Amino acid sequence: MNKKALILGIETSCDETAAAILEESAESVPNLLSNIVSSQEEIHKKFGGVVPELAARSHIDKIDLIVNRALKKSGRKLKDIDAIAVTGGPGLIVCLSVGLNFAKALAMTLKKPLIVVNHLEGHALSPKLVTNLSYPYLLLLISGGHSQYLAVKNLGKYKRLGTTIDDALGEAFDKTAKLLGIKFPGGPFIEKFAAQGNKDRFDLPKPIINKGGCNLSFAGLKTAVLTISKSIKNNQDKHDLAASFQKTIEEILVKKTKIAFDQFKKISQTKNNFFVIAGGVAANNKIRGKLEKVSFEENFIPIFPPLNLCGDNAAMIAMVGLEKFKLKQFSKLDTPANPRWQLDKSAVFLKGAGVKL
Numbered sequence: 001m002n003k004k005a006l007i008l009g010i011e012t013s014c015d016e017t018a019a020a021i022l023e024e025s026a027e028s029v030p031n032l033l034s035n036i037v038s039s040q041e042e043i044h045k046k047f048g049g050v051v052p053e054l055a056a057r058s059h060i061d062k063i064d065l066i067v068n069r070a071l072k073k074s075g076r077k078l079k080d081i082d083a084i085a086v087t088g089g090p091g092l093i094v095c096l097s098v099g100l101n102f103a104k105a106l107a108m109t110l111k112k113p114l115i116v117v118n119h120l121e122g123h124a125l126s127p128k129l130v131t132n133l134s135y136p137y138l139l140l141l142i143s144g145g146h147s148q149y150l151a152v153k154n155l156g157k158y159k160r161l162g163t164t165i166d167d168a169l170g171e172a173f174d175k176t177a178k179l180l181g182i183k184f185p186g187g188p189f190i191e192k193f194a195a196q197g198n199k200d201r202f203d204l205p206k207p208i209i210n211k212g213g214c215n216l217s218f219a220g221l222k223t224a225v226l227t228i229s230k231s232i233k234n235n236q237d238k239h240d241l242a243a244s245f246q247k248t249i250e251e252i253l254v255k256k257t258k259i260a261f262d263q264f265k266k267i268s269q270t271k272n273n274f275f276v277i278a279g280g281v282a283a284n285n286k287i288r289g290k291l292e293k294v295s296f297e298e299n300f301i302p303i304f305p306p307l308n309l310c311g312d313n314a315a316m317i318a319m320v321g322l323e324k325f326k327l328k329q330f331s332k333l334d335t336p337a338n339p340r341w342q343l344d345k346s347a348v349f350l351k352g353a354g355v356k357l
């Protein structure tokens with residue numbers, strides 16, 4: 001191998017300012033030299049959710065510092081970078097613009113290629129930072145803004161098999177946490193909270209469980225949690241509700257995953273049926289356990305990114321950047337941010353009243 005490609009990754013699509021340096025390697029996985037993530041939790045917690053304007057301001061304040069920290073930790077110099085990979089969407093436009101403009105300026109100054117990356121493709125490829133994973137594979141992407149089953153046919157080639165028709169799973173976790181009085185961002189704490197509860201106490205709905213293929217729906221479940229939360233009297237009730245919610249989600253995902261397995265097998269000829277579970281909610285240990293079990297039962301090989309790479313980070317953006325760099329898939333310097341960038345461009349919009357499943 002000649003000079004090993006060195007990629008700077010930048011991520012600012014929501015409330016994490018992140019930068020990473022990734023180096024190509026002759027080994028099966030590339031060398032992650034640094035991966036810096038600065039969370040804005042403190043800024044948004046008093047509002048109970050992400051405030052776009054404040055998020056964008058914070059990205060502007062920190063982006064220089066975070067990129068410099070990533071460089072310093074990697075032991076490499078700016079002049080050694082071969083390409084700049086940056087999230088171009090989906091996400092909050094004011095936030096995306098900060099990273100994108102920073103990356104464009106850097107690319108122009110250094111005279112190095114710009115690679116605009118889909119944030120969801122970052123999650124999709126995140127296990128490649130630690131595992132030798134070949135295409136095609138089935139992906140369940142469960143994050144704060146998205147919940148989808150996708151067949152990943154190749155780099156940039158996706159077929160959506162199912163999606164949420166209303167809320168994203170991470171959103172359902174966050175809203176449930178809020179109703180239970182768990183401080184923002186509460187989603188990650190539901191599982192811990194649920195550990196002291198009785199999972200069979202409340203019988204919660206599983207919307208579209210017996211129809212709609214592997215499409216998902218969480219709005220009815222959220223409404224049920226809201227209704228029950230109003231009659232909650234003590235802490236034990238809260239733990240029981242959290243446990244019942246967690247159990248219901250696990251059951252929904254196991255059932256829908258089996259359907260996705262069947263659909264994937266019909267369209268993909270591969271001897272290794274890899275099943276990647278990525279995105280923030282993939283950090284949930286009980287969900288990991290249940291999906292691991294159903295995978296082995298159904299002859300799929302489950303692959304989870306390590307916990308520190310489940311949430312938003314720039315290492316995953318650099319990973320996509322490296323694959324695109326090798327194929328010389330560079331972006332124009334006037335590429336706009338794309339807040340609604342879909343992985344499967346042919347997939348129909350499936351949200352709102354009147355959706356036919």
Ligand code: KG4
Pocket residue numbers: 014142143144145146169170171173174185186187188189190191279280281282283284285310311312
């Ligand atoms: O992928 P991510 O960091 O950001 C987006 O691209 O949305 O996902 C964030 C989401 C949040 O909704 C958060 O509550 C959820 O992932 N999350 C979890 C856990 N850790 C993060 N949900 C359930 N259990 C967890 N352990």
Ligand code: ZN
Pocket residue numbers: 119123143144279280311312
């Ligand atoms: Zn994400």
